[in-house]
Amino acid sequence: MDPTLHLRPSEQVVLTLAQHVINLFLEKKYEECLSAIDKKLASVDSEAVQVQIKILQAVCWTNLGIKHEESEKLLNELIRGNPDNSFAYYGLGLNLYSRGEFDKCLEPFATAVSLNPLNMQRAVDYKESAMKISKVLQDAISLYSSGNFCKALEILSLAPLIDPENKSITAIVQNISDNFLQCLVSRLEKDVLADNDYNSILNRVEFLINAEKFEIADKLIPVEELLDSRGFLLQGIIKYMLGSIKLSKKYFQKALELDENNKKAENYIKNVEMFVKLVEGSQELIKTNKTIEATNMLDEALKIDPENKRLVQAIYFQRSFAKFKLGNHREAFEDYLNFETLQNVTGMIMNGIKF
Secondary structure, X not given: OOOOOOOOHHHHHHHHHHHHHHHXXXXXXXXHHHHHHHHHXXXXXXXXXXXXXXXXXXXXXHHHOOOHHHHHHHHHHHHHHOOOOHHHXXXXXXXXXXXXOOOOOHHHHHHHHHHOOOOOHHHHHHHHHHHHHHHHHHHHXXXXXXXXXXXXXXXHOOHHHHOOOOHHHHHHHHHHHHHHHHHHXXXXXXXXXXXXXXXXXXXXXXXXXXXXXXXXXXXXXXOHHHOOHHHHHHHHHHHHHOOOHHHHHHHHHHHHHHOXXXXXXXXXXHHHHHHHHHHHHHHHHHHOOOHHHHHHHHHHHHOOOOOOHHHHHHHHHHHHHHHHHHOOHHHHHHHHHHHHHHHHHHOOOOOOOOO
């Protein structure tokens, strides 16, 4: 977006004094741009140029994800004093869009386009994205309200794909999903307690597994004496996803004993055996200071099931220790950061890999 819009030729000459600021903005070096603005703004006499630089300042704050409210306030003030400035409207629309205000951002984007249709393609794009995101969110809420829970969650997952760079979308979707699941889980818990139908209960448990609510699924699954091959498979998956690897194998084996054609149980057993072999093997290698071989084994273990966050978390922890012993401190630190990130997701605190 060209910050020199809305300036008379004489003012554009003045603005060349701040060309360094504009270049930093166009190069997306927003922190450096803000620093340069602090130095330049006081020395600019032209009010029109000051307006453009202040808009740049507000947009830099937005792009850095800081001072959202201050940015919105500044842009509204600039719009009141400069109602024909399309760049100010664009900045306000971007501020609201980046904060997840997808309905509120439509009007400033539309105004920016109407004032300057030839230079506001980005405003057009953001406006279209905002409308698509709003529709997805509304459709998901409508589906949930009508009882179509799985479809609601499926539709909801499409929203972040519309604009992967907008982090607020992911946060909004996660918040809505959590609310959906919290209400649904409460309902499922009541249904299970009131339901004596075995398959109906397993269907609900399977839904909770797919929703990654493993702790709750673990509480609701029927006692072992009642389980068939499918029930033991689901119990095994729950333990497996909760990080109880060897215990999960016991349930998978029971599922296979009751149904020799249970391929899912068979595949899980293979995963468990390979994982245990690689991780326990790496532990023995670390004890004998064969850390390169240990790291290679953990690299292979990481490929077994990337979707199992607890297993991946455990591998990162172990590999961090191995790399530290090897002297690769930077890589060890990166692995430990990955471990801590997953720890915030799983809530699993560990001092090593425990089965």
